[in-house]
Amino acid sequence: MHVHYAIPHATCAYLARQILEGNVAKLPKIITTLHGTDITLVGSDPSFYDMTRFSMEASDGITAVSKYLADETMEVFKLSNEIRVVHNFFDTERFRPGASECQRSDFAQKDEFLLCHVSNFRPVKRTLDVIDIFDRVQTELPAKLLLIGEGPETVLARRQINKRKLNDKVIFLGNQTRVEAVLPCADLFLVPSEEESFGLAALEALACGVPVIGTSGTGLSEVVDDFRNGFLLPVGDTSSMARAGISLLKDTNRLKEFKAAASKLACEKFNSTKIVDEYEHYYGEILND
Numbered sequence: 001m002h003v004h005y006a007i008p009h010a011t012c013a014y015l016a017r018q019i020l021e022g023n024v025a026k027l028p029k030i031i032t033t034l035h036g037t038d039i040t041l042v043g044s045d046p047s048f049y050d051m052t053r054f055s056m057e058a059s060d061g062i063t064a065v066s067k068y069l070a071d072e073t074m075e076v077f078k079l080s081n082e083i084r085v086v087h088n089f090f091d092t093e094r095f096r097p098g099a100s101e102c103q104r105s106d107f108a109q110k111d112e113f114l115l116c117h118v119s120n121f122r123p124v125k126r127t128l129d130v131i132d133i134f135d136r137v138q139t140e141l142p143a144k145l146l147l148i149g150e151g152p153e154t155v156l157a158r159r160q161i162n163k164r165k166l167n168d169k170v171i172f173l174g175n176q177t178r179v180e181a182v183l184p185c186a187d188l189f190l191v192p193s194e195e196e197s198f199g200l201a202a203l204e205a206l207a208c209g210v211p212v213i214g215t216s217g218t219g220l221s222e223v224v225d226d227f228r229n230g231f232l233l234p235v236g237d238t239s240s241m242a243r244a245g246i247s248l249l250k251d252t253n254r255l256k257e258f259k260a261a262a263s264k265l266a267c268e269k270f271n272s273t274k275i276v277d278e279y280e281h282y283y284g285e286i287l288n289d
Contacts, residue, residue: 002031002283006038007048010055029286031061034083036197036219039072040124053077061286063279066219069197084282087222088198089275090207090266094180097209097263102185107171108144113249115143116186116210118179118201119193121151128153129192129238131160131170133213136242138169141249145170146186148179183208187255188245191220194235199223206230206266211248211258213241223270229262 001016003009010032017027032055042049056062056079063086064070070083093099108114115134119125127147134145147157147170154172161170176182179201183189189205189212196202196218203223205212212230214220224230231244248255 001028002033002279004033005035006032006052006055007041010059011051014055014058029060029289030058031063031282031286032056032059033086034062034064034069034073034197036065036069036195039069039076039197040195042076049077053079057081060289061282063282065198066222068219068222072197086278086282087270087275088200088203089270089272090200090204092207092267092271095183095204095207096267097184097259099208100178100181100184102182104185107146107185109142111142113137113141113143113187114146114185115188115190115245116146116148116183116205117190118148118183118205119151119191121149121153121157123153124194125151125153126192126194126235127157128160129236129241130190131157131164131166132238133190133192133242133245134170135164135166136238137245137249138166140246143169143249146173146182147171148173148176148182150175179204180208183210186210187249188213189230190241190245191215192235192238192241193218193220196220202230203266203270206262207270209259209263211255211262213245225261225265229258229265 001013003013013030042052062081063084065088067085070085117130121127137143183205189210191202191214193215198219202212202214212224214224214232215235216232224232226232233240
């Protein structure tokens with residue numbers, strides 16, 4: 001059984017195996033993949049600590065979507081089990097520069113740059129920083145901002161946009177089931193999160209040929225190749241993030257190089273065939289242990 005998230009799925013897998021005991025010739029092995037909220041859940045509610053740790057210790061194998069998350073998990077839970085890092089992956093057919101017939105003219109004029117942000121608009125995503133970065137960019141360059149998703153801070157984001165008089169420059173698309181139909185239109189992807197265990201939205205943007213500006217000291221450092229297909233800067237440093245974005249957008253040739261490197265590096269490191277092979281190899285190790 002390969003389950004995702006320690007709570008509740010690893011716990012459910014353990015209980016299912018207990019039910020099977022004595023009824024099957026050989027009990028199934030359990031592999032648990034950690035994605036990040038496994039850890040942040042404990043941070044917000046310590047009462048989950050013992051159950052989370054027990055569920056991971058009861059697993060025969062544990063994987064994490066980034067080294068950043070694996071290290072954080074070991075520090076918080078002091079596990080005796082090894083954690084294997086197997087990164088997230090993306091669908092190379094869905095997410096690629098020419099995968100959609102995205103029309104930039106639907107969102108921006110010919111002389112305008114298009115910036116994009118995709119998230120669940122939770123506080124950890126620092127959506128207000130996205131707006132601040134964009135505001136700084138648009139004061140120097142003609143630009144529009146696409147906001148994709150919904151969440152607790154959507155109302156705050158709208159208020160900030162009203163306050164800064166950016167209504168005519170920001171487009172809310174809400175939740176979208178096919179972000180790959182929009183991403184290739186963008187010139188920059190903004191993800192100034194306080195925490196990112198990996199950064200799947202950033203990876204999908206890179207795969208579509210969109211450079212990323214994100215935060216250093218998070219799992220994004222394993223996704224974004226700093227100064228090659230994006231920039232990583234300290235959390236909250238919206239001024240530096242904006243300057244990095246403006247500098248890149250002003251340099252046409254460098255922007256083209258970053259866009260080409262974005263899709264190339266994403267495909268080389270995180271394509272589904274490569275990562276699925278890693279999972280299957282790990283399955284073999286656990287089954288033969």
